[in-house]
Each structure stands twice: as C-alpha cells, then as structure tokens.
Amino acid sequence: MKFATRLTLYYLVATLLSLALVGVAILKGIEYYGMATVEKQLIEQSDSATLYITQTLLLEKLGPVxxxxxAEQVAxxxxxxxxxxxxxxxQLxxxxASVDGVKQEEITLGTPDVHNLAPTLQGNYAYRIRNNRAYFASPxxxxxxxIGVLEFVYPLDFLNQVLTSARNIFYAGAVGFALLITLFSISIARKVVKPIQQLVEATNRFAGRDFTPICLERSDELGQLSRSFSDMGNQLxxxxxxxxxFVANVSHELRTPLTAIKGYSEYLIDEVKGQPDLAKAVDHLNNESSRLTRLVNELLLISRLDAGREDFLFERVNLSELxxxxxxxxxxxxxxxxxxxxEKVEPDVTVSGDREKLLQGILNLxxxxxxxxxxxxxxxxxVAADGSSAYFTVADRGRGIPPQDLNKVFERFYRAANAKAVGGTGLGLAITEEIITAHHxxxxxxxxxxGGTKVTVTLPRR
Ligand SMILES: Nc1ncnc2c1ncn2[C@@H]1O[C@H](COP(=O)(O)OP(=O)(O)O)[C@@H](O)[C@H]1O
Ligand SMILES: [Mg+2]
Structure with missing residues (x-):
C-alpha cells in the first residue's frame, strides 16, 4: 500500500474512533439528563398529587376506607x-385507572406490577422503566x-424522539466531518509524500551514476536530507x-617500464635458445608482460574515453565486412x-563509425x-538491419550470466561469480559499452x- 494511502487511512480511522467516542458520550449524556428530568418531575408531581388526595379525604371527612x-374521581x-x-x-x-380524565376499564398501558409497587407500602417511592414507559409509584x-398507592405511567416516546433526532444529527455531522477529514488528509499526505518521492527519484538517479543534485527548498528535516543527499552525490x-x-596516472606511469620489460624479454627469447629452463622462464615473462601491456592499454583507453579525450574518426563503415x-x-x-x-551476416550493412573502435568492440564480444x-x-x-538500425548479435551456448549480474557486468572490473575461473580483467564490456554509446x-x-548468452548491439544505420 502506498504511503499516502496509508497516512489517509490512519487519519480516517483516528477520526472515526474519536467521533464514535464523542458521539456515545453525548448521546449517553442526553439520555441521562432526560431520565433525571423525568424522575424529578415525577417526584414533584406525585408529591402534590398525593397531597391533593389526602386533603380531599380530610375535607370530605372520609377515613382511610x-x-x-x-379514587375514580381524583384519578x-x-x-x-x-x-x-x-x-x-x-392490598395493592x-x-x-384513568387516561386524560377518562376512566379506563381496560388497562391498555400494561398490567400492574405488584412487585414493583411493594416498596411504597414502607413509605418509599418506586420507580422503574419498562417497555419504554416510566412507572412511578408513591404511597x-x-x-x-x-392507605393506598398512587402510580403514574408515562410513555417515554418524547425522550426517544429527542434521542433519535440527536443521533441523526450526530450521524449526519459525523459523515460530513469524516469526508472533510479525508479530503484534508489526502492533501496533507500528498504534501508529505511529494518530497519523499523526489528523494526516491534522486536515489535511483544516484544508483545509475547520475549525481545531479536534488534541492528541496525547505527549511525542515526533508530539506536537510535533500542537502545531505546532494553533498553525498558530490562526494561520490x-x-x-x-x-x-588515479587509474589513468598509474597506467600512464606503467607504460614506459612495461615497454622496456616487453622489449627486453623479446630480445632474451633469442638469447636463451637451447637452454630449456631459462627459455621457459623467459617465455613466461614475455607472456605476462604482454598480458600486462594489454591491461594497461585497456585502462588507458577507458581513461581517455572517460575524459572525452579519445578521438573518434567517423566514416562510412561496412559492418558486414568488418x-x-x-x-x-x-x-x-x-x-x-x-x-x-x-555466420548469419547480411551483406553490406553499413553504419557511420570509427572503424578501429568498432573492431575493438566486436573483438571484445x-x-x-x-x-x-x-x-x-x-x-x-x-549482422542484420531494418529501416533505421543495424544489429550485430553474438549468441553463445556457454555458461550464461547469473541474472543478478546482468546489469553489473558493464561496470569496469566487475566479473560474474561463474567467470572467475577464466582469465580476464572485467574491462572488455565497459570499453565496448563506451564505444557503442559514442556511436549513439x-x-x-x-x-x-x-543456455548461453546473447549480446545485441544496435547501431544507427547509414
Ligand atoms: N558471453 C558471455 N558468457 C558468459 N559470461 C559473460 C559473457 N560475456 C561477458 N560475461 C560476463 O561479464 C563479465 C565482464 O565481461 P568483460 O567486461 O568482457 O570482462 P572479462 O571478459 O575480462 O571478464 C565477465 O567476467 C563474465 O562474467
Ligand atoms: Mg571480456
């Protein structure tokens, strides 16, 4: 999952959790406050109602019976x-029972609950809520x-209506808020991720040896990171x-003594004829100095290519012939x-190039x-050609190149693990690539x- 998406999701989850917490707290608060109000009113109402009943009894000079x-009239x-x-x-x-001033023979508001009424016989209130109704009884x-019990039964519909509308308002608010937060967090995530993406691109460029500095015009840590990155690139x-x-200097310095060694060793070959032991040693010396000369020449060539000091003499070259x-x-x-x-060489495929350099590249491959x-x-x-390009291909049936080394073998001195037993310097492909690149x-x-390796060289046709 992308970092920006993850960031947005985190924001959203955090928002929804806080909204849920706040919502539950508010709704519970409203419910609690509503219930407390109802109870308080019921106490007040039942106090004045029982007072009214006892006064009526006293006024009409009636005893407990x-x-x-x-009953019916006061109810x-x-x-x-x-x-x-x-x-x-x-006796409970x-x-x-009466509703809105009308006696009600049928008790539509639920059968009396004697059990709930019991505390009133000791002179207490009895209050409970059941099936969305509040039952409040007082002695x-x-x-x-x-001498008896008075009970009020209140439908609690109004309280539920208040709660339902509070809940609906809250849901609508929460959805709106969550949308807003999502939009907000998407834009924040983009802002946060953009410089990171730029840094990632720069790292990839660095890995490909392109050290163009990256500069984020920011004063924060990311800006610092970009500056450290650029410094690192410069240093690299x-x-x-x-x-x-260094390689160029050393190779240059090695050339003169090597020429001398090579010259003398060739001279010695004639001198030690007839002395097998010495001849073997001189032959070895001669071979090794040839090898070293080749290496030094390769190093010098790559140094000149690097420095752009190697001249290319472009002419029309018949690649097929070459x-x-x-x-x-x-x-x-x-x-x-x-x-x-x-050989599968189409005749007379021509390119524009430096004959000697192309020859060296072909030889290396x-x-x-x-x-x-x-x-x-x-x-x-x-050798083949199509409209605009000429192709030179070499396909062998050898050991192949381990996949993880395929890109690295173009680096100078890099040799794949499976090639170590065979002699080589690891410079051939690097030189060839430089030559081919110079030919566009x-x-x-x-x-x-x-099995085996296939090399394809594509050159612009001429
Ligand atoms: N045809 C091939 N088959 C297998 N491996 C190859 C082939 N060509 C190049 N390589 C690998 O690429 C590496 C670099 O090649 P190169 O630059 O010519 O250096 P060298 O041949 O001196 O080792 C070789 O060491 C070898 O691991
Ligand atoms: Mg080679």
Missing amino acids: GLQEI NNLSAGKRQVRIYDR RMLT IELQGQV QDYIQRQRQ VKETLDKLQSRAAKYTIYFE LDNALKYSPPGGKVEVG GKIQLANRPD
Missing part, C-alpha cells in the same frame, strides 16, 4: 395528556398510615573522478577452443563468447532460454 369512593382529575393515573388500595389491588398516607562523484584519475574480417582473424583462436562460428563457451560449442554471429547505439545482454 374512603379512598375507594373518591380523572389527576390524569392529563398521556399520563395515566392508577390508584391502588393497601387496583381501584381505578398515599393518612395520619402516618399508608568526486571520489569516482579521483579514482579514475565482422567477417574479425571472424577470419579469430579463426585460429576458435579452432584452439574447438568452437565453431555460425567475440572474445567473451569464445572464453565463456565450453569446448566444441557453437557461436552464432549475426546501445548494447544489451540476455540469457538465452536454452
């Missing part, structure tokens, strides 16, 4: 709106004696530059490795094909499905 006589007087009034005697038998006392570039200069000539030159080496070149193929193998060498062409390496 008189409750039965006046009618006391009931109002949706409030139902029930009056019970001492219902004497009457009717006359001269310190409980500097380091590579110095390393290359490849055929090179193959002819390599015949004896191929025979030594018992390798057979299969064919040399690799020979070196990394098993004896008796076949190497297909092709490109070079690609691929492993063939049935």
Whole structure:
C-alpha cells in the first residue's frame, strides 16, 4: 500500500474512533439528563398529587376506607395528556385507572406490577422503566398510615424522539466531518509524500551514476536530507573522478617500464635458445608482460574515453565486412577452443563509425563468447538491419550470466561469480559499452532460454 494511502487511512480511522467516542458520550449524556428530568418531575408531581388526595379525604371527612369512593374521581382529575393515573388500595389491588380524565376499564398501558409497587407500602417511592414507559409509584398516607398507592405511567416516546433526532444529527455531522477529514488528509499526505518521492527519484538517479543534485527548498528535516543527499552525490562523484584519475596516472606511469620489460624479454627469447629452463622462464615473462601491456592499454583507453579525450574518426563503415574480417582473424583462436562460428551476416550493412573502435568492440564480444563457451560449442554471429538500425548479435551456448549480474557486468572490473575461473580483467564490456554509446547505439545482454548468452548491439544505420 502506498504511503499516502496509508497516512489517509490512519487519519480516517483516528477520526472515526474519536467521533464514535464523542458521539456515545453525548448521546449517553442526553439520555441521562432526560431520565433525571423525568424522575424529578415525577417526584414533584406525585408529591402534590398525593397531597391533593389526602386533603380531599380530610375535607370530605372520609377515613382511610374512603379512598375507594373518591379514587375514580381524583384519578380523572389527576390524569392529563398521556399520563395515566392508577390508584391502588393497601392490598395493592387496583381501584381505578384513568387516561386524560377518562376512566379506563381496560388497562391498555400494561398490567400492574405488584412487585414493583411493594416498596411504597414502607413509605418509599418506586420507580422503574419498562417497555419504554416510566412507572412511578408513591404511597398515599393518612395520619402516618399508608392507605393506598398512587402510580403514574408515562410513555417515554418524547425522550426517544429527542434521542433519535440527536443521533441523526450526530450521524449526519459525523459523515460530513469524516469526508472533510479525508479530503484534508489526502492533501496533507500528498504534501508529505511529494518530497519523499523526489528523494526516491534522486536515489535511483544516484544508483545509475547520475549525481545531479536534488534541492528541496525547505527549511525542515526533508530539506536537510535533500542537502545531505546532494553533498553525498558530490562526494561520490568526486571520489569516482579521483579514482579514475588515479587509474589513468598509474597506467600512464606503467607504460614506459612495461615497454622496456616487453622489449627486453623479446630480445632474451633469442638469447636463451637451447637452454630449456631459462627459455621457459623467459617465455613466461614475455607472456605476462604482454598480458600486462594489454591491461594497461585497456585502462588507458577507458581513461581517455572517460575524459572525452579519445578521438573518434567517423566514416562510412561496412559492418558486414568488418565482422567477417574479425571472424577470419579469430579463426585460429576458435579452432584452439574447438568452437565453431555460425555466420548469419547480411551483406553490406553499413553504419557511420570509427572503424578501429568498432573492431575493438566486436573483438571484445567475440572474445567473451569464445572464453565463456565450453569446448566444441557453437557461436552464432549475426549482422542484420531494418529501416533505421543495424544489429550485430553474438549468441553463445556457454555458461550464461547469473541474472543478478546482468546489469553489473558493464561496470569496469566487475566479473560474474561463474567467470572467475577464466582469465580476464572485467574491462572488455565497459570499453565496448563506451564505444557503442559514442556511436549513439546501445548494447544489451540476455540469457538465452536454452543456455548461453546473447549480446545485441544496435547501431544507427547509414
Ligand atoms: N558471453 C558471455 N558468457 C558468459 N559470461 C559473460 C559473457 N560475456 C561477458 N560475461 C560476463 O561479464 C563479465 C565482464 O565481461 P568483460 O567486461 O568482457 O570482462 P572479462 O571478459 O575480462 O571478464 C565477465 O567476467 C563474465 O562474467
Ligand atoms: Mg571480456
């Protein structure tokens, strides 16, 4: 998942959680406050109602038993709106029930709950909520004696309506708020991620040896990071530059003594003829100095290519002829490795290029094909062309290149793990790539499905 998406989701989850918490708290608060108000009112109302009943009893000079006589009338007087009034005697038998001033024979508001009423006989209130109704009972006392019970029944619809509308308002608000936060967090996430993306791009560029500095115009940590990055790039570039200069200097210094060694060793060959031991040593010396000379020449060439000091003499070059000539030159080496070149060369494919440099590139690639193929193998060498490009291909049936090394083998001195047993400097492909690039062409390496390596060089046609 992308970092920006993750950030947005985190914001959203945090928002929804806080909204849920706040919502539950508010709704519970409203409910609690509503219930408390209802209870308070019920206490006040029932206090004045029981007072009214006892005064009526006293006024009409009726004793405790008189409750039965006046029950219906007081119940009618006391009931109002949706409030139902029930009056019970001492044995908790219902004497009457009334709604909005009308006596109600049928008790539509639920059967009396004697169990709930019990505390009133001890002179207490009894309050409970059941099936969305509040039942509030209080004792009717006359001269310190409980003579009956008065019960109010309230439907709690209004409270539920308040809660439902509060909930709806809250839901609508929450959805709006969550949307707002999502939009907000998307824009924040974009802002946060953009500089990180720029840094990632710069890192990738650095990995590809492009050290163009990255500068984020910010004063925060990301700005600092971008500056450190650019510094690092500069240092790396500097380091590579110095390393290359060092290699160039050393190779240059080695050239003169090497020429001397080579010259003398060649001279010695004639001198030690007839002395087998010495001849062997001198031959070895001669071979090694040739090898070293080749290496130094390669190093010097790559240094000159780096510095742009190598001149390219562009002319019209017949690539087909050049490849055929090179193959002819390599015949004896191929025979030594018992390798057979299969030529698939279209005639007269021409390119614009430096003949000597192209020859060197072709030689490097064919040399690799020979070196990394098993004896008796076949190497297909092709030259072909289409509208705008010329193609030179070398396909061998050798050991191939481990996939993780495919890109690295173009780096100078890099040699794949499976090639270490074969002699080499790791400079051939680096030089060839430089040469091909100078010709505005490109070079690609691929492993063939049935084993071996295929190199394809593409050059602009002329
Ligand atoms: N045809 C090939 N088959 C297998 N591996 C190859 C082939 N060509 C190049 N390589 C790999 O690429 C590396 C670099 O090649 P190169 O630059 O020519 O250096 P060198 O041949 O001196 O080792 C080689 O060491 C080898 O690991
Ligand atoms: Mg090579």
